[in-house]
Amino acid sequence: MTHINNELNVITALNQGSVILYPTEAVFGLGCDPDNEQAVMDLLAIKQRSVDKGLILIADNYSQLLPYIDDVKIPMDKRPEIFSSWPGAVTWILPAATTAPKWLTGKFDTIAVRVTNHTKVKKLCLEFGKPLVSTSANLTGCEPVKNITEAKIVFSDKNLFYVDGELGLGNKPSQIKSGLTGAVIRN
Template identity: 45%
Template sequence: MNHRIRAHLKAGGVLAYPTESCYGLGCDPMNRRAVERILSIKGRPRHKGLILIGASLRQLTPFIAEIPDASRLEKYWPGPFTLLFRPSRRTPKWLTGRHDRIALRLTAHPESARLCRSAGSALVSTSANRSGMKPVKSYRECIARFGRKVLVIPGRIGKRKNPSTILDFESGRIFRP
């Protein structure tokens, strides 16, 4: 499966996979064409920006301008917190949209983490749905909704009822409880 996932991502493909609260759509964050495919599938405006998930801090630090002290991060990660950081210079604008922050989460969901490890990098992670609609909660629903537009990874979503909390790491301001 690892080889198939890597090949799909390298070719600019989009994945649908289980996360903490729903199925997510993901791709290689450095592949603009793949990111644009996700935005098109969702009907999501480009200016909103996207979340990246990783299986390790090492997968996320290339996107952060100033790497924070690990002991501060341990309060939130791994877990259901999406943290906002000032982006590194290499972070593409198509990931941040009109914002001056990059949204990152060190996932605690075993299947999402395994997928990031298989990919060898962080992945874009956004709910598998059209913008404004309810997210997909099962493998079968994902196949029915997206068909051949994405590679659907079977698995179970986590027990969380709500999406991750989003907060600015520097200021502590909460954007989504």
């Protein structure tokens, strides 16, 4: 268990395939390099989550998400709603690129993505040069952790890199919506 205080160490950890625990808009998240299959499998094992469920990617900007989504399949009438919600705490389920790894999409042909407004996460994604996997920091079926102290108790036996920082102003995990229909999947 390592506690990280600066972004340079976080980027090194991500490049080495580590799983990080970091603040997001409302809860702490577990994250890693989305292109590193072993890092994603380690994250799923920590969380006790099935790969079939898929994961969320969190990014600084829409361009970072383009390698993972099939932009041309996003309906034109849904684009204004999607893009006007970002940056912010709205996760959209969008068509996945055919090259998007199955360890991110799970059993789906879609992928969950969000452009964050959390200053620290934006900076991490910019410095890392791509999105991060972002899933709430909890064991499946349990409440997400809301601070580092709580995280160190819940994940005491796990090898995580901890990123200091304050949570955003949200009071619950991001809303999830379908980018094809606009339907709310998680409020």
